[in-house]
Structure formats: C-alpha cells, structure tokens
Amino acid sequence: MVKEIERAGLPVVHMCTVTPISLTVGANRIVPAIAIPHPLGNPALEFDEEKALRRKLVEKALRALQTEVSEQTVFED
Amino acid sequence: MAKIKVVHYINQFYGGIGGEEKADYKPEVIEGVKGPGMAFKAAFKDEAEIVATIICGDSYFNENMDEAKAAIFEMIKKYEPDLFIAGPAFNAGRYGVAAGAVTEMVQTELGIPALTGMYEENPGADMYKKGVYMVATKNSAVGMKDAVAKMAPLALKLARGEEIGSPEEEGYLERGIRKNYFAEKRGSERAVDMLVKKLAGEEYKTEYSMPTFDRVEPNPPIKDMANAKIAIVTSGGIVPKGNPDHIESSSASKYGKYDIEGIDNLTEETHETAHGGHDPVYANNDPDRVIPVDVLRDMEKEGKIGELHRYYYSTVGNGTAVANAKKFAEAISAELVADGVDAVILTST
Incomplete structure (x- = not known):
C-alpha cells in the first residue's frame, strides 16, 4: 500500500514495528513503532505518558516527511 | 547410517x-x-x-x-x-x-x-x-x-x-541462483524454439527470467508542514464501532473510508479494530494506539500541521493478498490526490 501511495506522488511515512518487512515491501520513509498490536502506544504507561510517547513518534514521522531522502530510510532517532 | x-x-x-x-x-x-x-x-x-x-x-x-x-x-x-x-x-x-x-x-x-x-x-x-x-x-x-x-x-x-x-x-521458491548444466540443444536453437512458441502464442519458459524490481522513488519532502494537509491510512483495521463495512479480520477484500470531522480522539466507545491475527485488546481500548488521531488533532490546533484530512482509510493487513492491497491503495491514493492531500501517514500493526 505504501508503495502505491508513493507511486501516486504523495510522500508517505510508514509507521510500523517490524521494519524489515517495511523495507521488503518498499517503503521509503520508515519510522519504527512500539509493538505489533499497539504501534503508537504503550499500555504499560499512564495515559499522559503514553500520549507523549505517541506525540514523539508522530513528530518523528512528520520530520521524516520533511526530510529529503534518496533511498529507503529508517528514521531511528 | x-x-x-x-x-x-x-x-x-x-x-x-x-x-x-x-x-x-x-x-x-x-x-x-x-x-x-x-x-x-x-x-x-x-x-x-x-x-x-x-x-x-x-x-x-x-x-x-x-x-x-x-x-x-x-x-x-x-x-x-x-x-x-x-x-x-x-x-x-x-x-x-x-x-x-x-x-x-x-x-x-x-x-x-x-x-x-x-x-x-x-x-x-x-x-x-x-x-x-x-x-x-x-x-x-x-x-x-x-x-x-x-x-x-x-x-x-x-x-x-x-x-x-x-x-x-x-517445490521450493526460486532463489535467483543459476546453475550450469549440459543442454541437448545449443543456445541458438533453444532461443529460436522459444521465439517460435512465443510468436505462436504458446507457453514457453525463459532460461533467464529478469528479476522483478518494484521500487518507487521517494517523493520530495513537504516544505511547509504548517500548511500541509495530512491524511491517515492504516492496515491496522481501525473502524467505527460495529465495523459498518464488515471488513474481514483476515484476507480483507475491501477497505473503508471514515469521516473523522469533529473527532478529537478515538475511544473504545467510538472505534475498534477489525484486525485479526494479533491481540486486539490494546487497539480496542484506545484506537489512537494504531492511528494517532488525538495527537494529529492537537498538532492541527497548534498549527504544526495545516490540516488533518477529514477522512481516514482503513483495511486489515492480515494475510491480505498483495494484489488486493495494491488495488485498495491505488483507489485510496487517487482520492487523496483529488482531495488535495499533501502527505500520508500509514500505520501498520
């Protein structure tokens, strides 16, 4: 899906936990997520902490969308 | 032995x-x-x-x-x-x-x-x-x-x-390895045989299949995030409570398009996941854990992004055929482009 969106001309960031799969399917901008059943959250945290964690991940994703890349890139930190 | x-x-x-x-x-x-x-x-x-x-x-x-x-x-x-x-x-x-x-x-x-x-x-x-x-x-x-x-x-x-x-x-999957062997006919004969079959519309088998590289070049980055329209797409199966389009929990045959106008936060009362194959409890308790509507809404209010697109698109990426996923995304992308979306956040579970 990520590849078809890119092909349509839209920059896209893939937020997922198993980044090797994302690389294999051909995503260009990849942000590693927390866990498979809760990529953008962590149920072990208090609500506020969890939302702050999600905010950080989304900020990273937006940074990825604002970054020029020439090849598949995993935005680690 | x-x-x-x-x-x-x-x-x-x-x-x-x-x-x-x-x-x-x-x-x-x-x-x-x-x-x-x-x-x-x-x-x-x-x-x-x-x-x-x-x-x-x-x-x-x-x-x-x-x-x-x-x-x-x-x-x-x-x-x-x-x-x-x-x-x-x-x-x-x-x-x-x-x-x-x-x-x-x-x-x-x-x-x-x-x-x-x-x-x-x-x-x-x-x-x-x-x-x-x-x-x-x-x-x-x-x-x-x-x-x-x-x-x-x-x-x-x-x-x-x-x-x-x-x-x-x-019966194993091709590893992309070529192996020398002694053929009965020389190469030119085999090539002509293949060509004749091809011209006759018959089945033929190449001896050197081209690798299929399907890579898409990255698009240029967003220059002005404060005025960009961001859309959410997910293979994590987040749907309005009750799964109105009956998206399948595995091998999805469709995707859904859902209006989030006026919604600041997804909750267990309003949304859930249709995704099978992994424990749905975390996503059901707080669907923002799969699609970050709450955070993007905050950032929209703060002017960090221009706008969160009114609709999000969702399907279930569990055993879903690649051909189907491709088809869904083609249709979704065409709509996103027509709606003036600038960039997409795609989340997967």
Whole structure:
C-alpha cells in the first residue's frame, strides 16, 4: 500500500514495528513503532505518558516527511 | 547410517501454547516432537528423528529479533542437529519472518542444512527465500499435508548431501541462483524454439527470467508542514464501532473510508479494530494506539500541521493478498490526490 501511495506522488511515512518487512515491501520513509498490536502506544504507561510517547513518534514521522531522502530510510532517532 | 538428528521450530500456536494472547511467549525448547512435527516424524520414517522442538511467540520474535535469535541459537546448538526445519508458516506473516530468520541463522552460523516452508506472499518469503530453501505452501494450514509431503523429502535430501533439483522439481521458491548444466540443444536453437512458441502464442519458459524490481522513488519532502494537509491510512483495521463495512479480520477484500470531522480522539466507545491475527485488546481500548488521531488533532490546533484530512482509510493487513492491497491503495491514493492531500501517514500493526 505504501508503495502505491508513493507511486501516486504523495510522500508517505510508514509507521510500523517490524521494519524489515517495511523495507521488503518498499517503503521509503520508515519510522519504527512500539509493538505489533499497539504501534503508537504503550499500555504499560499512564495515559499522559503514553500520549507523549505517541506525540514523539508522530513528530518523528512528520520530520521524516520533511526530510529529503534518496533511498529507503529508517528514521531511528 | 545413524538417524539424522533434527531440530524443529514452530510458533506458539502450533506449539499448543495458545493463540494471540500468547504471541509474546518467549522461546522455549522441549524434547522431542510437537504439533506439525508429528507429520514430519511420520514422513521421515526411520531416517530422521526430531530430537527437540523450539516454540516461540510470533510477536515476541518480531519485536525482539536479536534477543530471540540469540536465545534460539543456543537452544538449537545444544542438540548438535544434522538438520533444521522451521514451520511451515503458510501465510502467517510474523511466523514467516521468524521461520525465515531462524532458518537463515542456523544455516549460516551452524553450517548445517536448514529449510522452511511458507506461502509465497508471506512477507518472510521475500525476505529470506534467496538465502534458504523455502518450500512453497498453500496460504493456510489446510495445506499442511501437502507442505510436509514436499518439505520432508527435500529436508532428507539436504541432510544426506544429495543433489537438489530445480525449484519446480523440488517445490521450493526460486532463489535467483543459476546453475550450469549440459543442454541437448545449443543456445541458438533453444532461443529460436522459444521465439517460435512465443510468436505462436504458446507457453514457453525463459532460461533467464529478469528479476522483478518494484521500487518507487521517494517523493520530495513537504516544505511547509504548517500548511500541509495530512491524511491517515492504516492496515491496522481501525473502524467505527460495529465495523459498518464488515471488513474481514483476515484476507480483507475491501477497505473503508471514515469521516473523522469533529473527532478529537478515538475511544473504545467510538472505534475498534477489525484486525485479526494479533491481540486486539490494546487497539480496542484506545484506537489512537494504531492511528494517532488525538495527537494529529492537537498538532492541527497548534498549527504544526495545516490540516488533518477529514477522512481516514482503513483495511486489515492480515494475510491480505498483495494484489488486493495494491488495488485498495491505488483507489485510496487517487482520492487523496483529488482531495488535495499533501502527505500520508500509514500505520501498520
């Protein structure tokens, strides 16, 4: 899906936990997520902490969308 | 000749530990045969014996790949096996990745023959088929008998050091390896035969298939995020409560388009996940854990992004055919472009 969106001309960031799969399917901008059943959250945290964690991940994703890349890139930190 | 000693890798489901609620199960080794190992045992007759079975939760493996691989390696090494088998994993994505990764590790680091089996669209197939023998299976456990019937003889051949035939003969996925052989006809004759068949519209088989590289160049970045319209797309199956479009929990045949105008936060009252194959509790309790509507709404109010697109698109990426996913995304992209969306956040579980 990520590849078809890119092909349509839209920059896209893939937020997922198993980044090797994302690389294999051909995503260009990849942000590693927390866990498979809760990529953008962590149920072990208090609500506020969890939302702050999600905010950080989304900020990273937006940074990825604002970054020029020439090849598949995993935005680690 | 002594019996060939085999170690077998399976996931928590086939190991009888449990379903998704046990997907974070840490690697465990048990003596002897378990689950699908019974079928291999029957197929091996007296030639080989499964001395140990490793069981590991699919989520645990994929979320902790390095630790899981290290632990599993030690478990396998202890048994000094002659042969290693993982799976078959059919179309279970996390299982396929685990089976491929462990098979490759065993082959490289222990230097013993190893093989696995899975459906060709399993993400683990593209990741590992070039490095290891991977038998093509059906997409569900219905194909167990067939998978074992192909995997067991190939495993024995590998363990005995016998010559391995072509992918078609042995039933494994192409590894992209060319092998020299003596042909009866010379190249020019074979090429002309092929051309004649092609012109006649008959089936012909190339001797050198071109690799299929399907990569898309990255698009230029967003320059002005404060005025950009951002859309959410997900394969994590987040849908309005009750799943109005009846998106399937696996092998999805459709996607949904959902209005989030005026919604600042997804809750267990308003939304849920349709995704099967992993524990849905976390997503159901707070769907923002899969699509960050709450955070993007905040950032929209703060002017960090121009606008969160009014609709999000959702399907279930669990065993979904690649051709379907491609079709969904083509349709979704066309709408996003028409709606003036500038960039997309795609989340996957």
